[in-house]
Amino acid sequence: MVNVAVVGVGGWGKNLARNYAQIPDARLKYICDLNPRALAACARLCPESAPTESFDRVLDDGEIDAVVVATTGETHYALCKKALEAGKDVFVEKPFVLDVAHAEELIALAEARGRILMVGHLLEYHPVVEKLRVLRESLGRIYYIYSQRLNLGTVREDENALWNFAPHDISVILYLLERTPTRVAATGQSYLQPGIEDVVFLTLYFGDEAMAHVHVSWLDPHKVRRMTIVGSEKMAVFDDLAPTEKLKVYDKGARVNTDYNSFAEYVSLRFGDITIPYLKMAEPLRLECEHFLACVRERRRPLSDGLDGLNVVRVLTAAQRSLKDNGAPVSLS
Ligand SMILES: NC(=O)c1ccc[n+]([C@@H]2O[C@H](COP(=O)([O-])OP(=O)(O)OC[C@H]3O[C@@H](n4cnc5c(N)ncnc54)[C@H](O)[C@@H]3O)[C@@H](O)[C@H]2O)c1
Structure with missing residues (x-):
């Protein structure tokens, strides 16, 4: 106990x-x-x-x-x-x-x-994210990820939309890519309270051409919690607001051919099946609490340990600097 x-x-x-x-x-x-x-x-x-x-x-x-x-x-x-x-x-x-x-x-x-x-x-405890980790290899090389976390919702006075919402997206992006960004850039605006950005657009660069984009806002007509992952072999969409079918995998892709006679042959597109993987759904918060208890009992390192937290704070702090500097990129290396 x-x-x-x-x-x-x-x-x-x-x-x-x-x-x-x-x-x-x-x-x-x-x-x-x-x-x-x-x-x-x-x-x-x-x-x-x-x-x-x-x-x-x-x-x-x-x-x-x-x-x-x-x-x-x-x-x-x-x-x-x-x-x-x-x-x-x-x-x-x-x-x-x-x-x-x-x-x-x-x-x-x-x-x-x-x-x-x-x-x-x-979100690292969300069954969809767990499934995405399993499916990751089948997506091929991850080219880019973009996510949106938007609504017309609780406006905070203690932190901006970046610090409030983006930790979720950043933590999943780092978890899926298994590395930290080398550079970030962020722009945003404060409309409701001076100095507290209601909307932020954050870009993360990973040094090897992979990139990610996060759009967060509490001042938006849409309620959206969606992440799209574009890989060289397949693409995946995680829609957390979908009542069921939260994850769809698209067997779609594009390939650049080395042997071609015309531009039409230079790029070949592939349109395959869209699959909805089976997921045993459970409340992510419950899974997160159970994980913490298991780590306490068994003295093991949590999935989202202090280092994971530090990596996300590094991105947030660099993004905040970029935000204050009108979107100038900030190096993290
Ligand atoms: N994981 C998620 O999806 C998720 C969702 C919402 C909020 N959060 C996080 O949870 C935290 C709390 O957010 P919230 O929306 O509940 O805020 P809140 O303002 O509704 O609640 C914070 C509570 O902490 C209390 N408090 C502040 N200082 C205290 C202290 N020194 N000792 C004891 N109590 C103290 C306040 O009185 C208040 O009741 C934040 O870090 C927020 O980012 C996480």
């Missing part, structure tokens, strides 16, 4: 709390929040957990094995540091932290204390 405390039970944290309360081999001992209203609302969902406004009470409890941090991004570093120093395993929501040096410090701290550190890159 793993004893867990969830810290920050606002809009998202209460979903984490609900999951830990329901998983049989976890005991959600505390829910913790500075806001009594958020705490009371979550206490109704998790009546067996002790509500507390005191983070120190959670850390002082020797029974607590793991702390789940789901507060707003700017508080992640301080709370994770305290929890690791108190000897707790830590799960922290995305964005991991807001600063590369903070990410490196937390990774070193977790390592030194022999603690598990996991970052909430939820």
Whole structure:
């Protein structure tokens, strides 16, 4: 049995709390929040957990094995540091932290204390992404990936659309390409609040011609959560809003011929079947929570560990610099 405390039970944290309360081999001992209203609302969902406004009470409890941090991004570093120093395993929501040096410090701290550190890159636990990893080789060389995460939805005051939405897309792109970008460039605009971009267009370059593009916005008429992967052999589309059939694989492609007499023969196009792979669907959040618990129990490195979090924070920080510099590319090498 793993004893867990969830810290920050606002809009998202209460979903984490609900999951830990329901998983049989976890005991959600505390829910913790500075806001009594958020705490009371979550206490109704998790009546067996002790509500507390005191983070120190959670850390002082020797029974607590793991702390789940789901507060707003700017508080992640301080709370994770305290929890690791108190000897707790830590799960922290995305964005991991807001600063590369903070990410490196937390990774070193977790390592030194022999603690598990996991970052909430939820989509890495999505059955479609898991399937895409299996199918990856069959797509051939991945030429490019583009994704859109758009809606007319919750406007945040603590972070822009890049830091709020793009960690999901970036983490999947790095996971699928199995490498980090050498250069990024981002443009965006703030319409609703000064200095907080509502829409961001981010491009990632991987040095070997592979590239990716991420379009995020909370000021858009469409609700879209879609990623398209274009490979040399096949192409795939992950549409997270499709009720079923979230993944489609297109046996389509184009090949440049070396032996040709006319331009018509230079490029040959291939139009094959569209397949919908079978997926055993489960709630990604539940899978993510179960993964964290398994890592705590078995002392193994999470899929989205601190290094994974650091790689995403590196991209976000470079993208933020580019954003402030009107889209000038920022090198990451
Ligand atoms: N994985 C996902 O799909 C997903 C979705 C939404 C949000 N998130 C992430 O979850 C985190 C929380 O987002 P949210 O939308 O729930 O924000 P929120 O503002 O609704 O909730 C944050 C809560 O944290 C509490 N809090 C802040 N500082 C605290 C502290 N020092 N101690 C205890 N409680 C504190 C606040 O009182 C608030 O109730 C963010 O990092 C966000 O990016 C992830």
